[in-house]
Amino acid sequence: MKKYIPLDSLKTPRFAEIKTFMRLPNVKTTQDIDYAVIGVPFDTGTTYRPGARFGPAAIRDISSLIKPYNVPQKVNVVEELSGVDYGDVPVIPGFIEETYEQMEQGLTPIVEAGVIPICLGGDHSITLGELRAIAKVHGPVALVHFDSHFDTIDSYFGKKYNHGTVFKRALEEGLIDVEHSIQVGMRGTFYSEDDLTDSSKLGFKVITSFEMRELGLSEVVRQILERVGDKKAFLTFDIDFVDPAFAPGTGTIEVGGFSSAESLGMVRKLKDLNFVGYDLVEVLPAYDPSQITAFLAANLVFEFISIIALSKKK
DSSP: OOOOOOOOTTTSOTTSSOOOGGGOOBOOOOTTOSEEEEEEOOOTTOSSOOOGGGHHHHHHHHGGGOOSEETTTTEEHHHHOOEEEEEEOOOOTTOHHHHHHHHHHHHHHHHHTTOEEEEEESSGGGHHHHHHHHHHHHOSBEEEEEOSSOOOOSOBTTBSOSTTTHHHHHHHTTOBOGGGOEEEOOOSOOSSGGGGTHHHHHTOEEEOHHHHHHHOHHHHHHHHHHHHTTSEEEEEEEGGGBOTTTOOOBSSOOSSOBOHHHHHHHHHTTTTSEEEEEEEEOBOGGGOTTSHHHHHHHHHHHHHHHHHHHHHHO
8 A cells, every 4th residue: 555645854855845735745646545635726705805715825835844743632644644735626716606516526536535635725615615525425514613704694795605605505505414513713793683693593503702712612622522423524614713813814804813722722622523524714825924824724734634643543
């Protein structure tokens, strides 16, 4: 069995070679791998600041600094796993529905092969294409959603597909097991009190950032684990869940969020859930001059990979 692992930084400098995630081989294969990191450079679904199409490249660039041993999780991902940077799925700038079709076609063979996809966005609209491919193989999945926005509105300027409608559409299409799904971190100002209840009316369990502060993060994690249980799950992490002091490079910032350490810590504690896919979205490098947003995104993706490694060790 062939094993795909990152370049050895003691032999090849971190600033050398073509930029792939964590210096993984850039190979379009589903053979002999546990996971694939896949870019989705699409931001036509954004409603404020565009530029997240450059997110995958920015995350890959800075990810060369990540080493394979996860100290809190006590796991070496290179020892446990074989993985590749699959490159990018085809997108069509300006044409969201056609891009969804391309995403579904590109991702379905990966999921069918038993490989866990980890997608780098791109704006949050891309998650619909991912969920279509995931549900084809696994059926409706429990959604674990970290974000400062609900993304469950019905339309924006009369249009059904954008980064604010993605989970309303996914629910309508039967891609989400809503009874085991949860959204956490929502905050900011709203048009009315109804904005706070729309997701709950759709069946999602919601814990706003205001409630999270009162409950404590350990209790929030407990509720996520309880809600999802043993169901197959998909983790989607919008980088604007994190406070802009730690992640300024995003399209629709909201103050009063969580620190890098808090965010990483919460994801680590989800290690016992049965995730069949992940994504990290809304990194906008034009507003990230010091690369701290992209580097946090890369570290969150490393936590996703670490969860995969821990599940293999069981």
